[in-house]
Amino acid sequence: MSKSYTVIVAGMGKRGLHHATFFKANPRFELIGISSRDPVRLTSALSKLGSVPASSDTRSFALSANPDLFCFCTPPNVRLEMLRLGVECGAKLIAFEKPMALTSAELFAMRDLIRQAGVKAVVSHQHRYGVHYRKAKEIIAGGGLGRVHSVYGTATGWMTHLLSHLIDYTCWFNNYGTATWVMAQAAGRAKFTDNHPSPDYIGGFVQFANGVRGIYECGAGAPDQPEVAKWWGKNRIGAQGTEGFAEVLTNGGWRAVTKSGGYQSGEGAMNYELDMPPYIQEMADWLDDNTKVHPCNFDHSYTGAEIMLALQRSAAEGGQVALPLTAGADEQAMLRLKVPDRPVLVSFEQNKMEFGLG
Numbered sequence: 001m002s003k004s005y006t007v008i009v010a011g012m013g014k015r016g017l018h019h020a021t022f023f024k025a026n027p028r029f030e031l032i033g034i035s036s037r038d039p040v041r042l043t044s045a046l047s048k049l050g051s052v053p054a055s056s057d058t059r060s061f062a063l064s065a066n067p068d069l070f071c072f073c074t075p076p077n078v079r080l081e082m083l084r085l086g087v088e089c090g091a092k093l094i095a096f097e098k099p100m101a102l103t104s105a106e107l108f109a110m111r112d113l114i115r116q117a118g119v120k121a122v123v124s125h126q127h128r129y130g131v132h133y134r135k136a137k138e139i140i141a142g143g144g145l146g147r148v149h150s151v152y153g154t155a156t157g158w159m160t161h162l163l164s165h166l167i168d169y170t171c172w173f174n175n176y177g178t179a180t181w182v183m184a185q186a187a188g189r190a191k192f193t194d195n196h197p198s199p200d201y202i203g204g205f206v207q208f209a210n211g212v213r214g215i216y217e218c219g220a221g222a223p224d225q226p227e228v229a230k231w232w233g234k235n236r237i238g239a240q241g242t243e244g245f246a247e248v249l250t251n252g253g254w255r256a257v258t259k260s261g262g263y264q265s266g267e268g269a270m271n272y273e274l275d276m277p278p279y280i281q282e283m284a285d286w287l288d289d290n291t292k293v294h295p296c297n298f299d300h301s302y303t304g305a306e307i308m309l310a311l312q313r314s315a316a317e318g319g320q321v322a323l324p325l326t327a328g329a330d331e332q333a334m335l336r337l338k339v340p341d342r343p344v345l346v347s348f349e350q351n352k353m354e355f356g357l358g
């Protein structure tokens with residue numbers, strides 16, 4: 001019987017409960033505690049999880065439990081302090097949610113902490129386990145598109161919710177190659193007050209060192225995907241090459257045209273019940289064996305996070321921004337200062353409602 005790893009999950013909102021549920025269901029993990037500063041959420045989580053030690057004092061709970069794995073699922077403005085706690089409590093692996101950080105200053109501090117501590121870390125870009133995402137990747141990696149020259153991602157959901165997903169999966173399609181510069185624009189201020197603070201619309205370009213061009217749009221101005229009913233699933237992520245293209249719609253399957261295969265398509269929709277188990281299992285695999293690096297590892301996500309923050313800097317400052325970023329900054333403050341005070345122009349009617357425009 002293989003060793004099981006002890007886990008604490010902090011933050012008991014939607015994603016914290018998902019994580020706790022799937023750690024509990026996996027025999028390679030022992031869920032030794034859940035924590036939330038909100039007693040109502042804690043009670044509600046316990047009613048679903050059954051008997052699990054629980055506390056509203058995450059810090060003392062984690063320090064006394066000394067788990068193998070510390071997982072936190074908190075809003076985007078709570079990252080560095082939780083990562084520090086994960087290191088302090090002696091965890092071998094720290095798992096947390098996207099987006100990695102709201103500012104490059106915080107992202108750099110997180111990177112330095114992880115490197116100094118030598119701890120493993122995993123970021124929840126788990127959509128990639130969907131059968132449609134894997135099919136698109138298989139076609140791209142198998143050479144079916146010829147020479148890949150472009151990757152792209154669009155989503156009508158706003159930046160701090162979805163841009164991290166778009167960039168991570170396109171970086172996966174591009175084998176996590178490094179980027180050399182970005183350029184972007186942003187519009188609309190309604191979502192700066194959201195708990196996923198964002199300009200209402202951001203669009204930009206990325207130059208990757210291997211010559212591939214990245215093209216991203218996120219928010220109210222991004223195009224509708226009429227094939228998809230679920231608003232949060234109207235995300236189109238793909239790659240184009242000299243001999244075809246392959247893409248996924250988060251809630252609408254995959255499709256491709258390749259020189260040898262013609263037009264092909266298939267089913268697939270983002271589904272936590274299907275995507276979380278392999279995401280969790282691969283944490284045990286990495287803990288077992290250092291060579292089985294988790295595909296959602298910190299370095300992979302860092303590639304995308306740096307691009308995402310550079311796009312924001314470009315939108316705020318104008319012009320191109322070179323990568324890698326060398327000094328930390330507060331991109332949220334930069335955007336708030338510079339995004340014009342004019343309502344965003346939407347791409348289709350439903351976005352008006354989602355962005356509070358009537």
Ligand SMILES: NC(=O)c1ccc[n+]([C@@H]2O[C@H](COP(=O)([O-])OP(=O)(O)OC[C@H]3O[C@@H](n4cnc5c(N)ncnc54)[C@H](O)[C@@H]3O)[C@@H](O)[C@H]2O)c1
Pocket residue numbers: 010011012013014015016036037038041073074075076078097098099124125126127160161196
């Ligand atoms: N990977 C995905 O598919 C996916 C899907 C949805 C959300 N997310 C991400 O997951 C994260 C959490 O989202 P959610 O929907 O579960 O949020 P939520 O609001 O439902 O839950 C957040 C939890 O964090 C706790 N919390 C808030 N502030 C805290 C603080 N200062 N210290 C400690 N705990 C605090 C809250 O009490 C709550 O228990 C976000 O970063 C979000 O972007 C990821």
